[in-house]
Amino acid sequence: MRGIDRPPAEAYDVGVLDLDGVVYVGHDPVPCAAEALAKARASGMRLAFATNNASRTPSATAALVTEVGVPAAAEDVVTSAQAAARLLAERLPAGSKVLVVGGMGLRHALRAAGLRPVSTAAERPAAVVQGYAPGLSYDLMAEGSQAVAGGALFVASNADATIPSRGGTPRPGNGALIQVIRTATGVDPIVTGKPERPLHHETILRTGAERPLIVGDRLDTDIEGAYNGGADSLLVLTGVTDPRTLLAAAPHRRPTYVSADLTGLLVPHPEVRRAGASYTCGGWTVTTDLTLSGTGDPVDGLRALCTAVWESGDPERGARALAALDI
Secondary structure: OOOEOOOHHHHOOEEEEOOEOOOEEOOEEOOOHHHHHHHHHHOOOEEEEEEOOOOOOHHHHHHHHHHOOOOOOHHHEEEHHHHHHHHHHHHOOOOOEEEEEOOHHHHHHHHHOOOEEEOOHHHOOOEEEEOOOOOOOHHHHHHHHHHHHOOOEEEEOOOOOEEOOOOOOOEEOHHHHOHHHHHHHOOOOEEOOOOOHHHHHHHHHHHOOOOEEEEEOOHHHHHHHHHHHOOEEEEEOOOOOOHHHHHOOOHHHOOOEEEOOHHHHOOOEOOOEEEOOEEEEOOEEEEOOOOEEEOOOHHHHHHHHHHHHHHHOOHHHHHHHHHHOOO
16 A cells, blocks of 8 residues: 555546445445545545445436435446446447346446347347346346357346345345356456446546545455556445455555545555564554554554554455454
């Protein structure tokens, strides 16, 4: 992780935020999120909301974001459905039929891209696109399987294995659901959502960002997606990823910055410094044998511990040191 001597909201032109686990969980606002984003906007940072959830239209997503206290318009939202529709429009003739195994978000995006959404394999679609939708039926997945087996291009909006829930126990995501068609046909889908590049590319095109900061709660989608797109990232600990998981992150899933929540956009991030056999950050020190001590912001201690663990390659021993942090 790097340090930064001024708030990220002042250093980056666009904050590209994941939603579930960052701004809200289900329909419940994440504490401090609305206030932090209002201050980030006041500092000059433009906000975009990039989501792997393909079930909602941009307008519906913007309405949900607004409901939890963060004013948003449809043009502020970029979805994996839009990224999938762009990919399909680039590969298929205008007006081509695409079988939708998903919700209205996918259908809306396909129509906007000049494609024709359909629901049965009998209509001989050129492609099948699948995205998460509550209540997704066996019959619709069976139609998708039939079309893919018949040669239709198979595209998935995202491959998230799980999605957050209000109760804290993850629920199956689109990555779990696409296994039905994949197993039935032996065909792997082209994935357009995070961490793959199409959604990142779609976001840059729609926002015109020159120096984006990707903000998310998942290492395997948000942070890896930032890495794949060559962008800096901020991990917030309000969703899926906990400190223990962060300690074990592979190099391509390590964030540029980490914070407890979105208030991390508003403050400088101290640099981790190594001196001899120790690493320091803020008021915390970690020795090379991964002993942690100090006072102050516990996230500073986490930054120092992550640096020490990533250099030592011993996340299990580092995890035991987390007991010193109230995080």
